[in-house]
Amino acid sequence: MLRPEAAVALKLSRRPLTTRPVRRGRGSALAYHETVQHKIIVSDSDLARIVDRISHQILEKTDGARDAVLLGIPTRGVPLARRLAARIEAFEGVRVPVGTLDVTLYRDDLRLRGARPIGPTDLPPDGIDGRRVILVDDVLFSGRTIRAALDALADLGRPRLVQLAVLVDRGHRELPIRADYVGKNIPTGLDESVRVKLAETDGTDEVRLTTQSGDAS
Amino acid sequence: MNPLRVRHLLSAADLDRAGATAVLDTATEMAAMAGREVKKLPTLRGRTVVNLFYEDSTRTRISFEAAAKRLSADVINFSAKGSSVSKGESLKDTALTLQAMGADAVVIRHPASGAPHRLAHWIDGTVINAGDGTHEHPTQALLDAYTMRSRHGQLEGLKVAIVGDVLHSRVARSNVHLLHTLGAHVTLVAPPTLLPLGIEAWPAQVSYDLDATLPGVDVVMMLRVQRERMSDSFFPSEREYARRYGLDADRARALAAHAIVMHPGPMNRGMEIAPEVADSTRSTIVEQVANGVSVRMAVLYLMLGGHK
DSSP, X not given: OOSOHHHHSXXXXXXXXXXXXXXXXXXXXXXXXXXXXXXXXXXXXHHHHHHHHHHHXXXXXXXXXXXXXXXXXXXXXXXXXXXXXXXXXXXXXXXXXXXXXXXXXXXXXXXXXXXXXXXXXXXOTTOSTTSEEEEEEEEESXXXXXXXXXXXXXXXXXXXXXXXXXXXXXXXXXXXXXXXXXXXXXXXXXXXXXXXEOHHHHSSOEEEEEEEEEEEO | OOTTOOSSBOOGGGOOHHHHHHHHHHHHHXXXXXXXXXXXXXXXXXXXXXXXXXXXXXXXXHHHHHHHHHTTOEEEEEESTTSGGGGTOOHHHXXXXXXXXTXXXXXXXXXXXXXXXXXXXXXXXXXEEEEETTTBOHHHHHHHHHHHHHHHSOOTTOEEEXXXXXXXXXXXXXXXXXXXXXXXXXXXXXXXXXXXXTGGGSSSEEESOHHHHGGGOSEEEEOOXXXXXXXXXXXXXXXXXXXXXXXXXXXXXXXXXXXXXXXXXOOOBTTTBOHHHHTSTTBOXXXXXXXXXXXXXXXXXXXHSSOO
16 A cells, blocks of 8 residues: 555666655554645756766866776666766866666665666776776765675776765765765755766756655644 | 566566566676676575476576576485486475475576466466476577677577477577567478467567568577477488478578577587588677576576575
């Protein structure tokens, strides 16, 4: 009732797990009268400035992006990684290789949430051995996606170092993981969800905070 | 329930278009992994897959074993030879033994059509049919569809001829169901004696004339003449069969330039397929074996990866 099986199945909209807290058991949508509030916390111009700032920080912290590789985590980490690479090239003329790292097969919640379609993993032709790998994702939440990504990286090669860039850090970490580059820290409650939209995947650039306050009716 | 929306994979007809496409798409990603240095994923860690083989098999058993191991599942191989089956143990008692050992999936090959269906009633785990008698072999059909898609780009509208011993062929039956689901057009070509009763009801055309069919197809799949299942005289002599229904070099020249030649193996070289055709660049026979591992990884992942 809460989560129809169909949502687990194929036609599921591939929203990043990190933005949607799993709620089981208590708190059925039907038992509560819900009011849903949306708030746009990052607009399109904010988002462009954030990407510019992170690009500068990457250049600063990685010696001018020397040996750097940007790996985007699907779905929205991938266009973010491409944008960062484009900005870095615009600022310093350095071409940073961009890849895609799908972590589905390394997740620890497959048993809970069911098998899901897997996406492509594309590494730059020169690989990641000895490189400074910067993982890029949209929202940092429990940290479990990043744990899976670190496991996946270990099977693909041996980077010299691994860093993490995220657009939004919404807190509620369940693992000792932190980001090296954060677009915006957004304190959230577990009943809130953060939804990142990007022009490439959703037609528009924004970050939206959705609050569902439920009163027992 | 898993994304395929079936608990067991017993027949290719169990899969709808979305499910079958999910297997092929997942297999594409699994195939990309075969080129990696570490060819192993942690996805099925702690799961047990039993290969229960009552009939001889090289390709299918090895490929299921490799697929399960690459996904980090524990694999138990069971072949009827050298087990208590040779002491007369029934399928049911063997099933209960596997149940007690906590098998998450049982991959079964059995000479009796319908054995996987029976097994599915006795155990809690997922049953995957790896060939039952003359009935079905769904993962073979999936890997054939995968091979056709990777060579031709798409399956919708593809013209496929399946040639030979359709009567005894579980590969043909599964392929007809799956290719129909995926939008390809199948023509079965065989002597009348090697076509099953009720063939009119299959979603396929039937022809007795190989030479008339070959020029118009994108794929020709040759079936093995199954001598071990032939209790009757279905054709006058092997030479006559080879002359009328064998794919020799002359016939291969009649094929369109882009057409591919498939065979599920093992081949009777010189009987249904000539050696020079089997080893030509049109032939996807070795490719099919490699694709088998990726497709079976996809099936195991999609059926076992999630919750039960």
